[in-house]
Every structure is written in structure tokens, then in C-alpha cells.
Amino acid sequence: IIFSLPKMALLSTLSFLLLPLLLSLSVGAVGVDLLRPSNWTGPVLRVAAFQHTTGRFEAYGAAYRTVFQMFQVHVGRIGGILTFSDNRIPLNAQVEFALIDIGGATWEQMKANVVREAARVHSGAYGNFSAVIAPYSSELTPLVANEIQDLPVFAPGAAARSVFLCNDAEVATGKCFNRTSGRRFPNLFGTLAPASHYPQLAMQLARFRQAKVALVLENTTFGREVCQEARELAVQYNLTVVGTEVYSNASVAALARLQPDFVFGCMYADTCRGFLGQLGARQASFNATVLTSCVGDPATQGPSRAFVMGPSQWHPGLADETHNEQASVLLGFMQGMFPVTAQGPSSPEQFRQAYRNAAGTDPTYHAASALASLYLFQRSMLMPKQSSPARLMEEITVMSTIGLPTFYGALSLDQGSGMLSRAEDFALLQYDSTATTSKIVYPMLWATAEAEYPAPTFEQRTCRNASPVECSGHGVCQRDGACLCYTPFIGTLCDEQSKVKVVTEFLERDGCLALYISSSVLFGVFAVVTAMAVWLCCTRREARRLLHSLRTAAPVSLGGQGPAQKLEDI
Secondary structure, eight states: GGGGHHHHHHHHHHHHHHHHHHHHHHHHHTTTEEOOOOOSOOOOOEEEEOOSSSSSHHHHHHHHHHHHHHHHHHHHTTTOEEEEOOOOEEEEEEEEEEEOOOOOOOOHHHHHHHHHHOOOOOOOOOTEEEEEEESSTTHHHHHHHHHSSSSSSESOOOOOOHBBBBOOHHHHHHSSTTTTTTTTTEEEOSSSOOOGGGGGGHHHHHHTTTTOEEEEEOSSHHHHHHHHHHHHHHHTTTTOOOEEEOOOOHHHHHHHHHHHHHEEEEEEEHHHHEEEEHHHHHHHHOSSSEEEETTTTOOOOOOOGOOOOOOOOOEETTOOOGGOOOHHHHOOTTTSSSOOOOSSOHHHHHHHHHHHHHHHHOHHHHHHHHHHHHHHHHTTTOOEEEEEEHHHHHHHHHTTSSEETTTEEEEBBBBTTTTTTOOOOOOOEEEEETSSOOEEEEEEOOSSSSOOOOOOHHHHHHTEEEEEEGGGGTEOTTSSSEEEEEEEEESSSOOOOOOOHHHHHHHHIHHHHHHHHHHHTOTTTTHHHHHHHHHHHHHHHOOOHHHHHHHHHHOOOTOOOEEEEEEOOO
16 A cells, blocks of 8 residues: 555655654653553553763752652552543543653753753653653753643752742743633642741741851852842841852862851752861851751762751651541552551651662652652542543642641642642751751750750861870860860870869868868968968969860851960960
8 A cells, every 4th residue: 555655645654663763762762661460451541751871960850760660569559640631431440651851960961951841741742651750950850840830840959939930920821721820821730848948947046046047058049039138037037148159169268267156058959068178178167057958968978068057848757647647548649558547657757768769868858859740640530521621730739728737748839830838847957967867956946956056166176086085084075176175184086184273172172171271270470371272273273164165166167277376375
């Protein structure tokens, strides 16, 4: 039949027949990886997931992939998730993820990749999909939503409000989806709290300490919104902002000149790693260093992150009534993944254990947000399909404002923007001295450890590690790295005893009492001598106490410089 066709018709027919092969070749070329359900012949819901399999945000891509696989295994275990066909017939379906790699080393490369791949998804080049998972970051998410507006797009990695809300120019030109509420896209649903919530706990801590604040800005949509809120909170709390540094390879050197007590960085995790590298290279430290997106990131390693703090909107320790899984289980979600029991760990802790079993590391709030996005996807599939995509988006929006409790907290979206509407579950985490474990230090309601403030200097950390017990158990490390020894111990590590100091200790502890008694019984010249001895002995002891308190309150060390005066000089 083919060879009987005219030449043009023959070419058209061959093109049609070869199109699937050409598309399959193009899929392989751009790095599309299919996570298919195994041993399943029934209906399949396909999800296009824009993924950082390679490139700058590869660590986030690995976390998302782990969550996708966990969800897929769970769906297979329960026999599929309930959905409806086009004619409203209920059926159980498995989930297939098409992981579309948009990796790149720079923002420009990643943006170009996202625009190209979003156009391919929209054109049907990779087949039909039921939903889309947007890539990580507020820079890349709107590029997907701009191109794909006939499918629900779930955004687990975008926190900037400008991604979800129109600016004045868009409202004025009619490019805004809802000019009344300001909602930018009808089909975009986010599971991160707004960026303005990230600095709130940190700035409260700075207010409590009356600290001088310096800001470090990564010039991105997310970074600008976080730092803008930090500046406004500083004004509200009457804090002094000594400067705002745009991140560069010389940021720490510039901060050393500003001499702040409290440094707050508005940045992504890879920039955070660069900033920590600068701290380590210069051996610089501040009373507090708070960096967004970095704490808990498995790709952020090394001793420089010891005592660094960071905000997190999810943590296994956030276990209260808003994280109760009962309502989710009623919808058939995560029954096999971590079931609810009358006794035992909370569902956040169970998610942590399940993720650790799959990935070998603890999940960050980004991984939890990815699973929350799949929760919304699963719920949206309960909606009978309508002929109008706009109608489906409206139903998902209404459904998403209910706010059922989940392992992630009260999952509820703001109808006016499509963003997560609750943010009360933020916690401030701090790494311990080993730089491997982070604990909740604020707010006190959920704190699992006390914040170490001021954070030890690098010299102080070296001093603490110089012996099995700090200063051999006979003193404390000072901020300049020297041991202040308890009497009668002396030496670099307070591991020697001084006979002179033993006598001095006796005089200070028991000698004063003896001299007081003597002064009450002696007369004449001896009384005068005794009174002078009492005064010299006791005032010397009070002076030592005062000097010790001054020494422990010495200012922060920057760039390896110790306090201006040593105890002997004073």
C-alpha cells in the first residue's frame, strides 16, 4: 500500500511512522529516564518530572528521585490509586514518572533547558501526562508554568511569592490569571511556605541578643525576597544592619571588615557551600551564622558547618497534632509506607526512617515537600475529569484549601496564590560540634538542644579538640584558643599542678577566714597589719572573679585575630 502512494504522500506516511522512533531518540538525547511500574498491565498515570539528574542541583534531583520511587513502591503495594476515567468510571492506576533532566552548571543553561523541555512536554513529544512536577528553585518553576497551563503543575521547590503572584505590570497589561487576587497561574500549586517566612525565627533570635546584623545576598528571586523580609524585620526589631553583601568569592573578607555579631545568608545550598568554604579558609567565625537552604543538605559537608544554623519548615522533631496521619490514611495515602499506630513514633519520624532506608541519609524539608506535592497529585486524581482544564484546576484549588493534617503538617494552599498557606511549623536548626548532626534550637516549644551562642571561634574549637576532655577537665577554652585553667592547674592544657597556686588557693579559700578571726583578737600594730592582709587577700580574689567574667565575654574572633588584651595584660 505504501509503494502505491504518490511521492509526497509517501514521505508524509513515512514521517508519521518514523515519528515515535525519532521521539524516542530525542528522549534519550536529552536524558529522560522513565520510572515505570513493574508487573502492571492496567491503567497508568504519567507524571512529567523536571529533574536535576545532573548539574548544579544534582543533590536535590537525587532527593526527588528517592521520593518518587518511594511513592511508586507504595502505590504498587496498595494496588494503585483511585482515579476516574474520562467518562467518570472509577479505576485503580499505577504511576509512571518521566524524569526529564534539565541539569546545568549555570542559571542560564538550566533556564534554556527548562524552556526547551517544557515546550516538548506541551507539544506531546513525550506522550500524554496527567500532571507535571516543576523543577527545584523559584528561578525555574515559572518557566514551566508559563508553557504548560493545561495540566496541574506541582511545585515542591519554589518559595518566592513572585512565582505565584503577579507583579504590577502583569496586572496592568492583563497578563495576570486573576487580577483580583493577583494569582499568576491557575494551575500552579506550591508546597513550600513563602520565602518571607524563612528569616523570621533567626531575626527573633538576633532581637533577643540585640545583635548587629549583616546580610549576605545571592542575587536570585528567592534570595532577594528572603533578604528583603530580613531587612524589614530588622527595622521592626530596632536592630542595626551593618551591611548587605552580594555573594562573591570575597564575601567573608568583606564581612570581617563590617564586624557583625549575626550573619544571615539568603542563598541556595550550593552558594551556602561556597560561603562555608570561605569561612574555613579564613578561619573566620561570628557569634551566629544562619544560612537558608543549607542545613540538612547531604551535599554540604565539612567542619566549617559546625554551629551553623538554618531555617527548616519540616523536621522529624516537629511532631504535634498538625502532623497526625489519621486523615491521610482515610484517603488511602501512605498506608503501607508508614502506618499510624496507637503507640510508636510520629509519622514525621516514620517518614524519616522510610527515607533513610531508601537513600541512606535523612530527608531534608525539600524531600518532604516533594512527597507533599505527590500527596496533592494523588488527591487531585480523585477529581472526575472535566472537558475544561480550567474547571479541573478550579476543583484542585478548592480541594487544596481544606487543609488535612499530614506528616508534613496541615497541608493547605492559599486559594489566592496557590502557595502553602501555613508556616507555623518552621524551626531553626543548628549543627553540633561534629558538624554532622543538626538539632532544633528554636522555638523553645520544639527545641531538642540549646543554641550555642556565641558560636565558638575556630581557635576555640581547636582548643576543645586538643585533649580528650576540654582543657583536661581543669579549665575552659577561651575565644582566642587558650585554656583558662582552674586553680591550682596550669599549663597549655591545664594538665599540671602548681605548688605555688596550691598555697594561693589555701590563702584565698581558708586564709581569709583565718585572718578575719585574727583581726578580732589582735590589737595595736598587729591589728593594722592583719586588716591590710585581709583587704589584700579578699580584694585579689574578687578581682580574679571579675577578670574571669570579662574574659568569657570577650568579643568574637574574626580572621584568626584574638581579643585585644590578654588576661596577663589586664
